[in-house]
Amino acid sequence: MPVFDIFLLEAIVNGILLGGVLALLALGLNLIFGVIDVVWIAYAELVMGGMYLIYWATRLLGTSWPVLLGASVVAIALVAVMGVLVHVLIISPILDTPPINQLLATGGLLFFLQSFATLLFGADFRNLGLHLPILNFLGMYISFARLLAFAAAVLGMLGLYFLLTRTYLGTAIRAIAQDREVMVLMGVNTKKLYLITSAIGGGLAGLAALLLSLQYDVHPFIGLTFGPITFMICVLGGLGNMLGGFIAAFIMSQFISIGGLYYSIEVAYVMAFVFFIVMMFLRPEGLLRR
Amino acid sequence: MRMRGGKPILLLLVLLLALPWQAAAAEKIRIGFIYDLTGPFAAAGAVPAKIGTELIVEMVNAKGGVLGKYPIEAIFADAQSKADVAINEAERLLNAEKVDILAGVYSSAHAVPLAGRVDAQKKFFWITVAISSAVFKNRNLRYVFRPQVHSDQFGLLSTQFLAEFVKPKLGIDPKDLRVAIIHEDGPYGTGVATSNEEGAKEYGMQVVLKEGYSATAPDLSSLVIKLKRARPDVILHTGYNPDITLFLRQAKELGLRFRVLIGHGAGYGQIDRLIETFGNDVDYIFNVDPVAAQLLDPKTLAPGLGDLIQEMVQRYRERTGAKEVPPHTSMGFNNTWILLEHVLPLAIQKYGGWDAEALRQAALDLDIPVGGTLQGYGVKFAPPGHPMAGQNLRAFPVVMQYVGGKTFIAYPTEIRTIDPVLPLPPSSPFAMR
Numbered sequence: 001m002p003v004f005d006i007f008l009l010e011a012i013v014n015g016i017l018l019g020g021v022l023a024l025l026a027l028g029l030n031l032i033f034g035v036i037d038v039v040w041i042a043y044a045e046l047v048m049g050g051m052y053l054i055y056w057a058t059r060l061l062g063t064s065w066p067v068l069l070g071a072s073v074v075a076i077a078l079v080a081v082m083g084v085l086v087h088v089l090i091i092s093p094i095l096d097t098p099p100i101n102q103l104l105a106t107g108g109l110l111f112f113l114q115s116f117a118t119l120l121f122g123a124d125f126r127n128l129g130l131h132l133p134i135l136n137f138l139g140m141y142i143s144f145a146r147l148l149a150f151a152a153a154v155l156g157m158l159g160l161y162f163l164l165t166r167t168y169l170g171t172a173i174r175a176i177a178q179d180r181e182v183m184v185l186m187g188v189n190t191k192k193l194y195l196i197t198s199a200i201g202g203g204l205a206g207l208a209a210l211l212l213s214l215q216y217d218v219h220p221f222i223g224l225t226f227g228p229i230t231f232m233i234c235v236l237g238g239l240g241n242m243l244g245g246f247i248a249a250f251i252m253s254q255f256i257s258i259g260g261l262y263y264s265i266e267v268a269y270v271m272a273f274v275f276f277i278v279m280m281f282l283r284p285e286g287l288l289r290r
Numbered sequence: 291m292r293m294r295g296g297k298p299i300l301l302l303l304v305l306l307l308a309l310p311w312q313a314a315a316a317e318k319i320r321i322g323f324i325y326d327l328t329g330p331f332a333a334a335g336a337v338p339a340k341i342g343t344e345l346i347v348e349m350v351n352a353k354g355g356v357l358g359k360y361p362i363e364a365i366f367a368d369a370q371s372k373a374d375v376a377i378n379e380a381e382r383l384l385n386a387e388k389v390d391i392l393a394g395v396y397s398s399a400h401a402v403p404l405a406g407r408v409d410a411q412k413k414f415f416w417i418t419v420a421i422s423s424a425v426f427k428n429r430n431l432r433y434v435f436r437p438q439v440h441s442d443q444f445g446l447l448s449t450q451f452l453a454e455f456v457k458p459k460l461g462i463d464p465k466d467l468r469v470a471i472i473h474e475d476g477p478y479g480t481g482v483a484t485s486n487e488e489g490a491k492e493y494g495m496q497v498v499l500k501e502g503y504s505a506t507a508p509d510l511s512s513l514v515i516k517l518k519r520a521r522p523d524v525i526l527h528t529g530y531n532p533d534i535t536l537f538l539r540q541a542k543e544l545g546l547r548f549r550v551l552i553g554h555g556a557g558y559g560q561i562d563r564l565i566e567t568f569g570n571d572v573d574y575i576f577n578v579d580p581v582a583a584q585l586l587d588p589k590t591l592a593p594g595l596g597d598l599i600q601e602m603v604q605r606y607r608e609r610t611g612a613k614e615v616p617p618h619t620s621m622g623f624n625n626t627w628i629l630l631e632h633v634l635p636l637a638i639q640k641y642g643g644w645d646a647e648a649l650r651q652a653a654l655d656l657d658i659p660v661g662g663t664l665q666g667y668g669v670k671f672a673p674p675g676h677p678m679a680g681q682n683l684r685a686f687p688v689v690m691q692y693v694g695g696k697t698f699i700a701y702p703t704e705i706r707t708i709d710p711v712l713p714l715p716p717s718s719p720f721a722m723r
Binding site: 005021217221225265268 | 327328329330332333337371475501502503504506507508509510511512513515516518519531532535536539540542543544545563566567569
């Protein structure tokens with residue numbers, strides 16, 4: 001078997017595109033952890049909520065591009081609202097208690113959302129039934145949906161970067177991420193900032209929902225597929241470190257893609273997890289922490 | 291055992307109190323059914339199987355129960371697509387609900403551990419759907435029975451089918467046929483894949499790739515690329531639902547081409563779902579499964595079974611609104627029907643009741659010829675000492691093919707309703723060009 005061939009290149013390209021999907025998922029989770037210091041274990045379930053919104057919108061109104069675009073805007077807005085609700089109803093009352101409480105509470109939310117979705121929509125697998133164009137580039141095939149997700153991840157990352165570094169709001173968010181207590185003493189309304197952050201995090205989940213629903217079936221347990229690996233990527237990159245998470249997503253996806261090509265998908269995951277464990281010993285604070 | 295003065299009297303009192311209650315309770319046969327009503331297995335066939343089971347229980351109860359006088363009290367438990375939950379629910383049904391019979395079970399990953407545990411407790415366990423051969427192989431179970439086919443048959447049937455058709459249809463000698471075997475990595479997928487490989491070897495086919503993956507994997511593109519590199523003529527695939535749709539979608543996006551795709555039940559059995567996702571792209575895909583009863587020619591079955599099948603189809607459609615009735619409905623319905631209409635009456639009439647011992651004896655006595663059940667197969671359980679003790683030796687799967695959104699039987703030839711179409715015609719996005 002040749003070591004280098006077009007298939008390896010194809011695997012690398014597909015790995016990068018998968019990395020884009022994972023990076024997008026990690027972005028919102030990381031933002032929320034960085035600012036509010038809370039891990040939303042149920043983050044992937046919010047994405048699932050968004051996917052159902054888009055599914056039902058296209059189901060009822062058809063799968064034309066205007067509908068899809070409109071549904072996406074609505075889904076992003078509604079998942080942003082869900083993010084705010086999660087904060088107001090679940091996180092805010094227990095914000096000052098030990099972190100384990102927040103973990104357990106969002107863990108409870110995870111099961112609630114899974115069961116609620118099963119109750120509402122049944123256990124069936126549903127999808128938009130869209131047939132996206134197939135891209136053929138230099139003899140390599142590239143998934144259009146993945147390309148979109150990749151572009152959205154890069155744009156989301158850049159957008160967030162500019163928001164955090166070039167705006168007054170962003171400066172305030174970064175400041176609060178650095179020191180929660182001092183910001184209160186300086187008269188900053190932390191509650192408002194938490195709400196805004198939760199809304200942005202939710203909005204990013206909505207965006208991820210849109211891109212995932214182009215390539216995956218939606219079902220109540222889709223979170224099982226993405227939740228654990230998203231969390232792992234955030235930890236690998238350093239919880240709260242958005243650039244770290246972004247890079248970690250691509251490292252993990254290359255492990256899966258290239259490892260899968262040369263060995264098997266199962267072995268690839270073993271390799272990715274071994275790498276993760278080793279890194280936890282070498283850099284427990286995450287890839288980019290000094 | 292020595293007892294002091296008061297105790298025998300107390301014991302007698304307890305017995306006296308318990309006796310009339312027991313007699314009253316004995317009128318009903320309590321059966322605990324375990325299926326996955328939530329989680330990934332629910333939509334991969336577990337729910338249709340549960341509905342099939344429900345329908346036959348209702349129909350038997352409507353005429354007064356077993357033998358017209360012993361109604362069934364069915365208790366359904368949700369295994370949530372998790373083995374630990376299945377085990378806990380089985381314990382609850384057996385020891386808290388005190389059911390007389392444990393039945394159902396969709397997933398082989400649940401059936402394998404459950405079978406050993408239930409057998410050790412000497413409780414009667416009747417498996418309706420899970421197919422892994424590992425449930426019985428060399429375990430010499432005494433109280434566990436399965437009318438359903440087993441996975442070795444699945445894997446062997448697809449290679450047998452290929453051996454017969456690749457020369458006349460593809461012009462390829464079986465010895466030159468390039469076969470790829472891919473599967474989810476639980477006992478179900480692994481079991482079928484192992485027998486796929488055995489079958490391929492038997493006919494001298496070249497296995498160019500054999501690989502497992504987790505059914506919840508978020509990405510299968512590296513597997514697809516590997517398949518492109520291995521250039522198989524035939525792909526033998528065993529998986530559940532999210533992984534099958536992900537695989538087919540990524541296979542199409544990444545330009546994978548092949549001549550024949552044979553699926554082996556579970557996700558491939560849910561044609562309504564596949565069509566919703568892929569439209570015509572699923573045309574000409576094969577699926578190995580126990581047959582959906584309504585596809586059989588009723589003339590090949592024992593008298594009366596055709597009407598029963600019609601009623602099943604009608605009731606299923608009324609309950610779910612579905613167009614196609616998946617094979618899992620037949621499995622839930624037919625295999626429960628065998629329990630209610632054959633095993634239980636025999637146990638009651640010949641062995642005086644429905645305790646585990648009587649049921650076990652009755653099951654071993656059972657001798658139904660081919661054509662005697664709704665899915666066409668007969669029933670004869672492998673006796674203790676047999677390497678597959680407890681397995682129905684007369685069950686068989688069939689090869690089906692999807693054409694134009696409809697399901698046809700392609701093999702065995704004696705009962706086929708279509709001349710199998712292979713290779714994939716150019717209209718298929720997966721066809722070799």
